[in-house]
Each structure stands twice: as structure tokens, then as C-alpha cells.
């Protein structure tokens with residue numbers, strides 16, 4: 072039968088959080104709306120990276136209101152990469168989407184990344200073509216993107232965009248440390264993953 076209803080893959084959304092008390096509610100409200108439209112199973116994993124503000128109690132409340140939300144909590148601040156690695160380790164989905172908690176990434180882009188994955192890619196990386204950050208962030212990042220492309224032979228415009236979708240099995244052998252989350256596409260590509268890029272929305276902090 073050709074017209075079978077398409078069911079999206081089981082999706083895990085991994086979100087590192089460090090002192091984001093003012094952003095978590097708005098983020099969760101946006102995310103909820105988008106997830107309602109996804110025809111399939113999903114979970115959201117917030118990784119509280121030792122926040123000192125009210126983030127942890129806000130996350131607690133969100134997870135009590137929705138059982139598909141899980142919260143992991145570090146006793147101290149380990150940094151974004153460690154937080155992402157922990158979230159990825161706990162993710163159950165076939166497809167993992169990582170994003171920032173500061174509302175700069177737009178949850179409305181998630182379905183598009185996921186449908187690109189359904190075309191057969193192993194990693195779809197967000198490209199903040201209109202990046203809404205100060206020049207002091209954009210300039211080093213242009214240099215870094217150019218250098219990484221040159222040195223690794225993996226051509227992406229925007230390694231630093233946290234909004235990415237990965238097939239879980241390509242992450243199994245990638246061990247993350249330092250600031251390495253930006254290099255996942257490089258290791259994945261070396262391991263034979265099919266990689267694509269998708270323009271995503273970016274909003275000022």
C-alpha cells in the first residue's frame with residue numbers, strides 16, 4: 072500500500088541547561104506546541120549542568136507535568152559538552168535532536184530536521200545563516216568554521232550550532248569531552264555517516 076501513514080521515528084530531544092531560569096518556561100511552551108504535532112513517540116531530556124538559579128526547581132515542575140520529560144542533574148557545573156554527552160547517553164530515541172535552552176534555537180525547526188533524517192541522513196546540522204549574535208561571537212566563529220572545514224575535509228557552514236539531529240547509532244562510538252560537541256559531524260563523517268545541513272532560525276539572546 073503506497074499511502075501508509077508516515078510515523079516519525081522515536082525522537083529524543085536533549086537540552087543542556089545552565090542557569091536558564093528565565094528561558095525554561097518559554098522554551099517548554101514552544102516545544103510542547105511543536106511536539107504535539109509530531110506523529111510519533113518522543114521524550115525530552117533536560118540536563119541541568121549544576122545550575123545555581125531556579126532552573127532545577129522549574130525543570131522539576133515541568134517534568135512532573137509531563138512524564139515524557141526527564142531531568143538529569145549534575146552536582147556541579149561540568150560544561151555544555153559534558154551535559155550533552157550525559158543526555159545522549161540516556162536518550163532512548165532512534166533520532167536525537169540537541170538544542171540550547173536559551174531560546175536562540177527555534178523548536179519550530181525540529182520537524183524539518185527530523186524529516187531530513189527520514190530521507191536517510193545520519194546527521195542533519197543546523198546552519199544559522201542569519202545568526203543573531205554580536206560580532207564578537209560571529210567573527211571567531213567564521214574563522215573556526217573555515218578552519219575546521221579546511222582541516223577535516225567535512226564541509227559545513229556552522230559547526231557551532233547546537234541544533235542538530237543525529238541517528239543514535241552514529242553517536243555510540245563518539246566519546247565527548249572538552250568543547251567537542253561542535254566536532255560530532257567531523258567524527259561522524261569520518262565514520263561514514265551521511266551528513267546534511269539545514270538552514271535554521273536563530274534569535275537574539
Ligand code: UDP
Pocket residue numbers: 086087088089090091120148149150151154170171172173
Ligand atoms: N550550558 C551548559 N553548561 C555550561 C554553559 C552552558 O549546559 O557550562 C548550556 C546553556 O544553558 C545553553 C547551552 O549550553 O543551553 C549553550 O550555552 P550558551 O548559550 O551560553 O553558549 P553559546 O550559545 O554562546 O555557544
Ligand code: MG
Pocket residue numbers: 171173175276
Ligand atoms: Mg546561546
